[in-house]
Amino acid sequence: MIAYLKGKVIDIFEGGVVxxxxxxxxxxxxxxxxxxxxxxxxxxxxxxxxxxxEDGVSLFGFDTKAxxxxxxxxxxxxxxxxxxxxxxxxxMSLADLATAIATSxxxxxxxxxGLGKKTAERIILELREGVxxxxxxxxxxxxxxxxPLSNDEEDAVIALMGLGFGGAQSRNAVKTAKESGAETxxxxxxFALRSIGR
Numbered sequence: 521m522i523a524y525l526k527g528k529v530i531d532i533f534e535g536g537v538v539x540x541x542x543x544x545x546x547x548x549x550x551x552x553x554x555x556x557x558x559x560x561x562x563x564x565x566x567x568x569x570x571x572x573x574e575d576g577v578s579l580f581g582f583d584t585k586a587x588x589x590x591x592x593x594x595x596x597x598x599x600x601x602x603x604x605x606x607x608x609x610x611x612m613s614l615a616d617l618a619t620a621i622a623t624s625x626x627x628x629x630x631x632x633x634g635l636g637k638k639t640a641e642r643i644i645l646e647l648r649e650g651v652x653x654x655x656x657x658x659x660x661x662x663x664x665x666x667x668p669l670s671n672d673e674e675d676a677v678i679a680l681m682g683l684g685f686g687g688a689q690s691r692n693a694v695k696t697a698k699e700s701g702a703e704t705x706x707x708x709x710x711f712a713l714r715s716i717g718r
């Protein structure tokens with residue numbers, strides 16, 4: 521399994537790049553955020569997911585570990601394949617996607633090109649249910665809970681846990697984000713992802 525690649529960007533095409541590493545060019549389909557960071561002729565690096573099928577092997581590239589975690593969550597949902605997963609990540613920011621899932625915002629998620637309402641509902645249902653309620657409750661004890669979290673803060677914690685971060689780590693990140701001036705759930709998740717996402 522190829523999980524990470526670093527090399528020279530020798531080609532950029534619609535939806536992906538070719539990275540040259542030790543004389544081998546790897547064609548990688550990338551998320552929009554990964555593509556915006558890569559420049560032709562320059563060194564680039566990507567977290568990757570390798571799909572092996574009977575008709576070939578495909579590589580998918582991501583800007584951060586958090587983005588790759590979300591991709592793996594997405595393709596675990598019935599009816600969501602790697603190309604759709606990349607499409608969802610390219611259609612909205614990671615923070616907006618996490619927020620939409622945490623707040624069950626089917627309307628926003630359905631706006632992604634190629635993603636129907638039923639699939640959006642399935643993504644929300646399966647990924648929100650994927651957050652273990654007991655872990656969420658029990659992990660709260662490891663953080664100062666003298667001040668209860670607001671609904672938005674709870675949603676932000678659920679979104680981060682849905683991305684694979686631990687309960688205590690998520691609550692600490694949300695607490696830090698609030699102390700740093702983040703107000704809306706989008707700002708809180710964005711700040712938290714920057715602080716623990718890589």
